[in-house]
Amino acid sequence: xxxxxxxxxxxxxxxxxxxxxxxxxxxxxxxxxxxxxxxxxxxxxxxxxxxxxxxxxxxxxxxxxxxxxxxxxxxxxxxxxxxxxxxxxxxxxxxxxxxxxxxxxxxxxxxxxxxxxxxxxxxxxxxxxxxxxxxxxxxxxxxxxxxxxxxxxxxxxxxxxxxxxxxxxxxxxxxxxxxxxxxxxxxxxxxxxxxxxxxxxxxxxxxxxxxxxxxxxxxxxxxxxxxxxxxxxxxxxxxxxxxxxxxxxxxxxxxxxxxxxxxxxxxxxxxxxxxxxxxxxxxxxxxxxxxxxxxxxxxxxxxxxxxxxxxxxxxxxxxxxxxxxxxxxxxxxxxxxxxxxxxxxxxxxxxxxxxxxxxxxxxxxxxxxxxxxxxxxxxxxxxxxxxxxxxxxxxxxxxxxxx
Amino acid sequence: xxxxxxxxxxxxxxxxxxxxxxxxxxxxxxxxxxxxxxxxxxxxxxxxxxxxxxxxxxxxxxxxxxxxxxxxxxxxxxxxxxxxxxxxxxxxxxxxxxxxxxxxxxxxxxxxxxxxxxxxxxxxxxxxxxxxxxxxxxxxxxxxxxxxxxxxxxxxxxxxxxxxxxxxxxxxxxxxxxxxxxxxxxxxxxxxxxxxxxxxxxxxxxxxxxxxxxxxxxxxxxxxxxxxxxxxxxxxxxxxxxxxxxxxxxxxxxxxxxxxxxxxxxxxxxxxxxxxxxxxxxxxxxxxxxxxxxxxxxxxxxxxxxxxxxxxxxxxxxxxxxxxxxxxxxxxxxxxxxxxxxxxxxxxxxxxxxxxxxxxxxxxxxxxxxxxxxxxxxxxxxxxxxxxxxxxxxxxxxxxxxx
DNA sequence: CTATTAATAAATCAAGTTTATTTATTTATT
DNA sequence: AATAAATAAATAAACTTGATTTATTAATAG
Numbered sequence: 074x075x076x077x078x079x080x081x082x083x084x085x086x087x088x089x090x091x092x093x094x095x096x097x098x099x100x101x102x103x104x105x106x107x108x109x110x111x112x113x114x115x116x117x118x119x120x121x122x123x124x125x126x127x128x129x130x131x132x133x134x135x136x137x138x139x140x141x142x143x144x145x146x147x148x149x150x151x152x153x154x155x156x157x158x159x160x161x162x163x164x165x166x167x168x169x170x171x172x173x174x175x176x177x178x179x180x181x182x183x184x185x186x187x188x189x190x191x192x193x194x195x196x197x198x199x200x201x202x203x204x205x206x207x208x209x210x211x212x213x214x215x216x217x218x219x220x221x222x223x224x225x226x227x228x229x230x231x232x233x234x235x236x237x238x239x240x241x242x243x244x245x246x247x248x249x250x251x252x253x254x255x256x257x258x259x260x261x262x263x264x265x266x267x268x269x270x271x272x273x274x275x276x277x278x279x280x281x282x283x284x285x286x287x288x289x290x291x292x293x294x295x296x297x298x299x300x301x302x303x304x305x306x307x308x309x310x311x312x313x314x315x316x317x318x319x320x321x322x323x324x325x326x327x328x329x330x331x332x333x334x335x336x337x338x339x340x341x342x343x344x345x346x347x348x349x350x351x352x353x354x355x356x357x358x359x360x361x362x363x364x365x366x367x368x369x370x371x372x373x374x375x376x377x378x379x380x381x382x383x384x385x386x387x388x389x390x391x392x393x394x395x396x397x398x399x400x401x402x403x404x405x406x407x408x409x410x411x412x413x414x415x416x417x418x419x420x421x422x423x424x425x426x427x428x429x430x431x432x433x434x435x436x437x438x439x440x441x442x443x444x445x446x447x448x449x450x451x452x453x454x455x456x457x458x459x460x461x462x463x464x465x466x467x468x469x470x471x472x473x474x475x476x
Numbered sequence: 477x478x479x480x481x482x483x484x485x486x487x488x489x490x491x492x493x494x495x496x497x498x499x500x501x502x503x504x505x506x507x508x509x510x511x512x513x514x515x516x517x518x519x520x521x522x523x524x525x526x527x528x529x530x531x532x533x534x535x536x537x538x539x540x541x542x543x544x545x546x547x548x549x550x551x552x553x554x555x556x557x558x559x560x561x562x563x564x565x566x567x568x569x570x571x572x573x574x575x576x577x578x579x580x581x582x583x584x585x586x587x588x589x590x591x592x593x594x595x596x597x598x599x600x601x602x603x604x605x606x607x608x609x610x611x612x613x614x615x616x617x618x619x620x621x622x623x624x625x626x627x628x629x630x631x632x633x634x635x636x637x638x639x640x641x642x643x644x645x646x647x648x649x650x651x652x653x654x655x656x657x658x659x660x661x662x663x664x665x666x667x668x669x670x671x672x673x674x675x676x677x678x679x680x681x682x683x684x685x686x687x688x689x690x691x692x693x694x695x696x697x698x699x700x701x702x703x704x705x706x707x708x709x710x711x712x713x714x715x716x717x718x719x720x721x722x723x724x725x726x727x728x729x730x731x732x733x734x735x736x737x738x739x740x741x742x743x744x745x746x747x748x749x750x751x752x753x754x755x756x757x758x759x760x761x762x763x764x765x766x767x768x769x770x771x772x773x774x775x776x777x778x779x780x781x782x783x784x785x786x787x788x789x790x791x792x793x794x795x796x797x798x799x800x801x802x803x804x805x806x807x808x809x810x811x812x813x814x815x816x817x818x819x820x821x822x823x824x825x826x827x828x829x830x831x832x833x834x835x836x837x838x839x840x841x842x843x844x845x846x847x848x849x850x851x852x853x854x855x856x857x858x859x860x861x862x863x864x865x866x867x868x869x870x871x872x873x874x875x876x877x878x879x
Numbered sequence: 880c881t882a883t884t885a886a887t888a889a890a891t892c893a894a895g896t897t898t899a900t901t902t903a904t905t906t907a908t909t
Numbered sequence: 910a911a912t913a914a915a916t917a918a919a920t921a922a923a924c925t926t927g928a929t930t931t932a933t934t935a936a937t938a939g
Contacts, residue, residue, distance in 0.1 A: 556884025
């Protein structure tokens, strides 16, 4: 089995490959194919993977025995024996995902196919470790208690999505610097380890959202793309070679730090000119209630007087940033999502496309600009998908060398 | 054997792995270790690669039989049987590299260890296909004729480094648009195929330079870095996970297209503000002879009145670009090289470091800025290294799936 | 001479491939 | 409607490849 059952976690190897590495690779490959393209018969998968039908058969039967894939309905109507499509077993793997945000935290229980089975929510004025991890501890216990014994044994980890260097936020969120600095000293894995034996994965929040979009989103199947997630603060993620790329230091896709230039030629960062907190500030200045921004379901239609110009400015900045991004890596597309209503996303993407047409693209292959499809939940879903990805799916950026 | 001898070229596979894939991977891994870290004994390599000594022994003996590695002098002085370090056989593989530049083309014959064995040079006012490929054809014939039969059989390919969308250059180089457009229709592999059976690899020129630096340079062994090559026009390359990353569409590291902003807030590209052609133009405006820029060996000391301000402006732009680049991928370093004298490179790097200190690095891990070590020849050497890399070394970005 | 280490041969093990068989269908024929 | 032929899927058995384990030999320092 790929990982969880025998407690075999992620090893960082430098080097050579042996047969069990091959088996692990091929297992992950088949699971990734099912994850990405949906149910498929063994013979079909063999053809696509370039493996012999027998090999695929052996691997699939083992995965079936382990309960992480299951047989679908036989497909009749063609000559010959009907084919039996195999599919991921939704109940085969479960995972927790915690998103730590500017104003709230979400805890999701995800199944193997990316369905959010349960979700808990916590609001605050700003996040503090004790409260957040208290929420996580009780939440994990509560959600796990609702599962039957078999499902509980199939919990494969806890993913935690938080902004990079959260402790530097104190001025932005209005928290006392001294208190907030305690985030810095935190060993998250150690804290979580005190109340759970599940493996813990800490990820950048926007990278988590990117992973959710990549694994579970409806976006076209691009091999390489950059991803924006516009929340209180804008962030980004990067997909290379069909796999989310976190970066050697875990800080790839820090697109909020892209340089922009103000009207007076002064240097700014994207985070200062293309984030929802700008819109929020304008609402505050206008004496309006900012809770309208974060309602469930989200509806910004009452705010169009403030939202429309915000979309315009944000789109302009995103268009410029998109091209700089594509100078570094020749992404096929730039995908945009965020914690806003769908019609806002749609409008934003359309405007970016329009601005892009007027940019200087010498030396570049201009990317397609398209909408993400998950929205606000992307971060906690992406957090939860990290343990699943690491233990069951194929990282095409790591080769065999670091499985 | 990895490739050349049995004429087995690069296949793009999508999928699964079998035993021969494993063998190929491990062979490439051992060769890459020798390439990167120099001679090493089998046992030592086994330890580092995490393979059994036996496996390494078998592979090395085969590579030795094939003549691409050879035994070094036994190392005595330690207890036990002396170890026999293995090393790449310089005469084991040869490759041609053609650089097509703004004012000249270079053809290099490279050996397996990266030594330029022979080099030919062609100058022009601007490059035209017929002249360039004529030079390549006669040059390849001439250099091959100088080799003995065994060495000739070990030629593994022709790498060609040219700028992206060369045909769009006509206004920059002062060529008649109509003539120059013929570059566009060109099927380079087909043209070269008419006079040579060697496999042909076309690469972006700056990416080629980056590969030369990565394989043969003295730069510290960073896992991920961005690379600038400043020639007539500035270009870039990208190293991810210890391997040069060309990009899905072959246009990764198009750093010349990074956006910059002029004093009036107008949008410009790096290529317009950080290239040697700017310096050249100023020399022309001052009525000076631009040949001083391109002499061999290069000496710009007479030009300091023009060079110093150029360095300053270039450094400022590079510092800003470096941070945008590191927002996309969390590179450990930014390496700077170019077709200029070493003291210019040194000064430039120092200034970039100084400018970087004043930049807004919120949300980023600031990269180290350091000097490349190869200089002008990097592009043709890098071009020549492409066939060697593709056929003998390990692409850690491709996994096993696309070897 | 002994302890130690390097290199490699022989036997073993793991995983993919090839070939052959079984099974469930559809399609053609009677 | 009954039956045979063709086809395709799935899998079992034998085979092949390549890494690992264990044992042996070689060379050297002390």
